[in-house]
Amino acid sequence: MQNILVIRGLVKKYGSFPALDGFSCDIPKGVTGLLGPNGAGKTTFLRAVLGIHPFESGSIKFLDYELPKNLLAVKDKIGYQPEVDTRILKTSAMRYVTHMGTMAGLSRNTSKQRAFDTLHYVGLGEARYRDMNTFSQGMMQKVKLATALVHDPLLLLLDEPTAGCDPESHEQILDLISDLGNNHQKNILISTHLLPDIERTASYVAVMNQGKKVIQGDLNTILQQDDKIINLEVRVNGDHNKFAQLLQNNGFEVTNATEIISLNIERDNDKKYLSIFKIAQNNGMNIRMMTTHRQSLEDVFLNEIAKNQMEN
Amino acid sequence: MTEDQKNSNSTEYLQKFTYRLYDGKFQPRWMRVLYLIRFELISTWRKSKFAKVLMIIILVFSFFSILGAAMLKSIETDEGEGKVVIRDALNESIASYFAINLSFILSNSDGISYGLGRGLGMLLLIVIGLAGSGFFADDKHGKVIEIYLSRLKKREYLTGKVGAIVIYINILVLLPLIITGVLFVQSLEKDHEKFLDFYMGIIIYSVLCSIILGLFILVLSIFGEKRSYASLIFFLVFLFGTIIGQVIAVENLDNEFFLLISPSNFLVLLAYVCLGDYDLGVWDEKKEKYIELNLNNGVGLEYWHIYLQAFLFILILTLFLTYKIWKTTTEEL
Numbered sequence: 001m002q003n004i005l006v007i008r009g010l011v012k013k014y015g016s017f018p019a020l021d022g023f024s025c026d027i028p029k030g031v032t033g034l035l036g037p038n039g040a041g042k043t044t045f046l047r048a049v050l051g052i053h054p055f056e057s058g059s060i061k062f063l064d065y066e067l068p069k070n071l072l073a074v075k076d077k078i079g080y081q082p083e084v085d086t087r088i089l090k091t092s093a094m095r096y097v098t099h100m101g102t103m104a105g106l107s108r109n110t111s112k113q114r115a116f117d118t119l120h121y122v123g124l125g126e127a128r129y130r131d132m133n134t135f136s137q138g139m140m141q142k143v144k145l146a147t148a149l150v151h152d153p154l155l156l157l158l159d160e161p162t163a164g165c166d167p168e169s170h171e172q173i174l175d176l177i178s179d180l181g182n183n184h185q186k187n188i189l190i191s192t193h194l195l196p197d198i199e200r201t202a203s204y205v206a207v208m209n210q211g212k213k214v215i216q217g218d219l220n221t222i223l224q225q226d227d228k229i230i231n232l233e234v235r236v237n238g239d240h241n242k243f244a245q246l247l248q249n250n251g252f253e254v255t256n257a258t259e260i261i262s263l264n265i266e267r268d269n270d271k272k273y274l275s276i277f278k279i280a281q282n283n284g285m286n287i288r289m290m291t292t293h294r295q296s297l298e299d300v301f302l303n304e305i306a307k308n309q310m311e312n
Numbered sequence: 313m314t315e316d317q318k319n320s321n322s323t324e325y326l327q328k329f330t331y332r333l334y335d336g337k338f339q340p341r342w343m344r345v346l347y348l349i350r351f352e353l354i355s356t357w358r359k360s361k362f363a364k365v366l367m368i369i370i371l372v373f374s375f376f377s378i379l380g381a382a383m384l385k386s387i388e389t390d391e392g393e394g395k396v397v398i399r400d401a402l403n404e405s406i407a408s409y410f411a412i413n414l415s416f417i418l419s420n421s422d423g424i425s426y427g428l429g430r431g432l433g434m435l436l437l438i439v440i441g442l443a444g445s446g447f448f449a450d451d452k453h454g455k456v457i458e459i460y461l462s463r464l465k466k467r468e469y470l471t472g473k474v475g476a477i478v479i480y481i482n483i484l485v486l487l488p489l490i491i492t493g494v495l496f497v498q499s500l501e502k503d504h505e506k507f508l509d510f511y512m513g514i515i516i517y518s519v520l521c522s523i524i525l526g527l528f529i530l531v532l533s534i535f536g537e538k539r540s541y542a543s544l545i546f547f548l549v550f551l552f553g554t555i556i557g558q559v560i561a562v563e564n565l566d567n568e569f570f571l572l573i574s575p576s577n578f579l580v581l582l583a584y585v586c587l588g589d590y591d592l593g594v595w596d597e598k599k600e601k602y603i604e605l606n607l608n609n610g611v612g613l614e615y616w617h618i619y620l621q622a623f624l625f626i627l628i629l630t631l632f633l634t635y636k637i638w639k640t641t642t643e644e645l
Contacts, residue, residue, distance in 0.1 A: 014642070047642075052462060072341070075464075078462070080458075080462040086455045088456060089450055089454065090358065102339075103344055103459075105341075105463075106334075106336075107337075108347065110334075114334060121332075152332075
């Protein structure tokens with residue numbers, strides 16, 4: 001798959017603090033989630049791509065364009081939704097989006113038409129002539145998304161696109177992101193703290209911490225990946241405490257002994273699997289359920305960040 | 313139901329309005345600067361009811377200047393002394409627009425002042441201060457600088473803002489002055505073609521004045537935390553700068569360079585220089601004494617000193633603006 005962004009050794013410092021410390025990453029076409037704790041450098045990276053904050057060293061390649069050499073061409077092909085609420089005094093959503101369309105290079109008439117289209121698309125058709133300053137957080141996020149879309153960019157950079165939304169707006173924005181990524185082949189890079197949002201919309205993930213990449217890859221691969229040990233969940237009919245004790249006596253590492261017993265086991269050790277059934281059979285119990293615990297993105301995220309911090 | 317729910321119902325809008333691709337043309341980059349200027353001008357004009365009211369007041373008062381012309385008609389001739397008096401009166405009516413006379417009058421006519429609109433432009437300073445202070449301060453407050461810079465170069469953003477404030481101030485300054493000038497000449501039943509240099513002088517003065525005042529308020533706007541601080545500082549600098557400058561100047565009338573300290577005096581002198589009127593004088597009201605001030609005699613203050621000061625103002629203010637926009641912090645975006 002062709003990468004839409006290739007970043008190598010990106011360095012950006014605020015004074016002596018390195019916000020990006022040799023960040024390297026490949027962002028493929030499609031929807032990608034950019035994860036990281038506060039201060040990881042996500043917003044700084046997005047601003048570096050847009051040339052808002054010039055970087056000191058390293059390289060960013062957007063398709064065939066090099067940054068900062070081809071910055072102006074790149075700016076026109078990117079739509080940016082910043083994290084903060086953007087407002088112009090006494091201005092309607094329609095006027096705001098139209099204006100930002102002209103700033104992206106559209107003629108005034110075209111921009112008006114596109115503003116009308118995108119505001120309807122994000123669900124603000126009825127409210128488009130209202131003063132933006134009367135909008136709720138959810139509506140503001142939609143205005144920002146419409147602004148990012150008005151010039152039909154190749155790549156959307158969305159910084160916390162659902163922050164502050166009520167549940168209804170939150171769902172709608174995720175629907176829009178999925179629709180844009182799946183049905184309109186938009187390339188989207190979402191920077192967010194909300195891991196379930198990424199699990200729902202993205203197919204690729206990059207995790208960063210302290211200005212560096214921690215892990216990147218296909219979302220499914222990342223969720224399935226682990227070392228040689230997997231976490232097994234077992235349920236028996238009978239005394240589950242007794243069964244957990246029996247497993248421990250037979251050398252199993254039991255991590256949880258409630259109704260569902262959790263234990264760690266080597267991934268390819270078939271004998272160990274069989275011995276669980278034998279222990280149950282020998283003690284007059286039946287295995288009612290045995291399944292591997294699927295890691296959530298949050299598990300992966302926390303593990304990787306913890307590992308990264310220990311390494312540093 | 314929440315407000316959002318009323319405005320859009322889950323997937324209904326997705327089905328109704330699908331996303332549309334755009335494969336049309338993009339405008340050249342300079343068009344974006346023009347669009348930014350247009351947007352800022354319209355927004356500033358819409359927001360400022362006070363400016364609209366003040367413009368009407370200024371235009372009404374400007375017509376009183378024409379009364380001066382009626383008085384002049386009794387002494388005017390096309391030759392010699394009469395011709396000089398008419399031209400002096402015309403120049404003074406323009407130059408005295410931003411004049412504040414506390415302890416002396418800077419004029420071109422031996423202590424006689426024809427400028428009936430004297431100091432009327434001071435009212436405009438309030439409008440300029442209020443309108444211009446929001447140019448960057450409102451963007452910072454509304455967090456839109458980041459959005460602008462994601463689409464424009466810093467230079468384009470800056471040019472758009474400077475262009476908008478200069479045009480806005482130029483309209484406010486030039487319109488009353490040019491109307492006054494044209495009606496003045498008309499009331500004297502003179503041929504307008506003979507006064508083309510006078511009209512050109514008004515335009516040059518108005519443009520220079522707009523650039524200096526515009527850049528100054530923009531610098532205050534970009535450095536200030538709030539627009540109210542910027543507009544207050546703008547007005548206070550002009551007012552107290554003029555008071556202090558004139559106190560210093562009146563105590564040192566033998567040194568002509570002290571006249572340049574007061575912002576009001578500087579604008580008056582700039583107007584005379586732009587209108588090509590170098591033979592001026594200072595009327596000290598307390599001592600009832602007239603001191604000649606020739607700006608083209610190779611002694612003391614010269615006309616080019618005033619142009620130089622204007623140029624230095626523009627240069628320094630531009631450097632401040634450029635520095636600040638290039639060093640915009642993450643908090644200000």
